[in-house]
Amino acid sequence: EDQVTQSPEALRLQEGESSSLNCSYTVSGLRGLFWYRQDPGKGPEFLFTLYSAGEEKEKERLKATLTKKESFLHITAPKPEDSATYLCAVQAERNNDMRFGAGTRLTVKP
Amino acid sequence: DAGITQSPRHKVTETGTPVTLRCHQTENHRYMYWYRQDPGHGLRLIHYSYGVKDTDKGEVSDGYSVSRSKTEDFLLTLESATSSQTSVYFCAIGAGGEQFFGPGTRLTVL
Numbered sequence: 001e002d003q004v005t006q007s008p009e010a011l012r013l014q015e016g017e018s019s020s021l022n023c024s025y026t027v028s029g030l031r032g033l034f035w036y037r038q039d040p041g042k043g044p045e046f047l048f049t050l051y052s053a054g055e056e057k058e059k060e061r062l063k064a065t066l067t068k069k070e071s072f073l074h075i076t077a078p079k080p081e082d083s084a085t086y087l088c089a090v091q092a093e094r095n096n097d098m099r100f101g102a103g104t105r106l107t108v109k110p
Numbered sequence: 111d112a113g114i115t116q117s118p119r120h121k122v123t124e125t126g127t128p129v130t131l132r133c134h135q136t137e138n139h140r141y142m143y144w145y146r147q148d149p150g151h152g153l154r155l156i157h158y159s160y161g162v163k164d165t166d167k168g169e170v171s172d173g174y175s176v177s178r179s180k181t182e183d184f185l186l187t188l189e190s191a192t193s194s195q196t197s198v199y200f201c202a203i204g205a206g207g208e209q210f211f212g213p214g215t216r217l218t219v220l
Contacts, residue, residue, distance in 0.1 A: 004152075031206070032206060032207045033207075034207040034208070041214075042213060042214070043200050043202070043211030043214055044200075044209075044211050046204075046208050046209065046210065049206075049207055049208055087152065087153065089153075089207060091206060091207045096141075096158060096160070096166070096206075097168060097169060098143075098153075098155055098207060099169070100152040100153040100154070101152055102151060102152040103152055
């Protein structure tokens with residue numbers, strides 16, 4: 001069965017303190033791995049798609065990387081507006097199902 | 111923002127009553143999805159549609175049915191609501207893993 005595990009569950013950073021969020025996955029034939037951001041009371045917002053090991057994507061202070069077993073979301077010099085829950089999801093080659101992790105709740109203090 | 115609306119946004123109902131949630135999109139997208147989000151479980155796919163009258167089950171489809179008679183509308187029905195179906199329900203559109211989510215419906219079943 002496809003599984004996605006995100007760690008840590010919650011992370012508190014000071015503004016400017018860089019860190020990484022982890023997404024470990026098991027899937028039979030990866031079609032893609034996806035990162036989303038979710039603000040309280042809102043629907044998730046798409047950030048990145050990664051398709052193969054070694055691939056990297058960047059957007060502002062965020063960089064996502066992918067290996068055969070896990071993905072990292074690196075946050076460089078975060079700002080308070082980066083506070084949100086970050087979700088990771090995988091999609092298998094065999095179907096259209098998306099399997100999401102439970103998320104990492106990031107708080108950035110000024 | 112992708113043109114996705116959900117109605118109602120909040121609903122409180124009693125066990126055993128039928129409930130229908132509506133998702134409306136203005137993007138003319140072929141694929142539409144229904145998810146539920148619960149603490150500790152993340153987002154889980156209930157059903158999805160790949161065209162008018164074409165639907166398929168997701169990870170947690172028991173107790174739910176869907177219908178899509180028009181491209182723009184995707185309905186989720188709980189035939190006889192149970193307390194375990196208390197959740198936040200999100201509709202999404204998109205191809206593959208790059209999906210755009212609606213604002214959500216908070217459903218409470220007493």
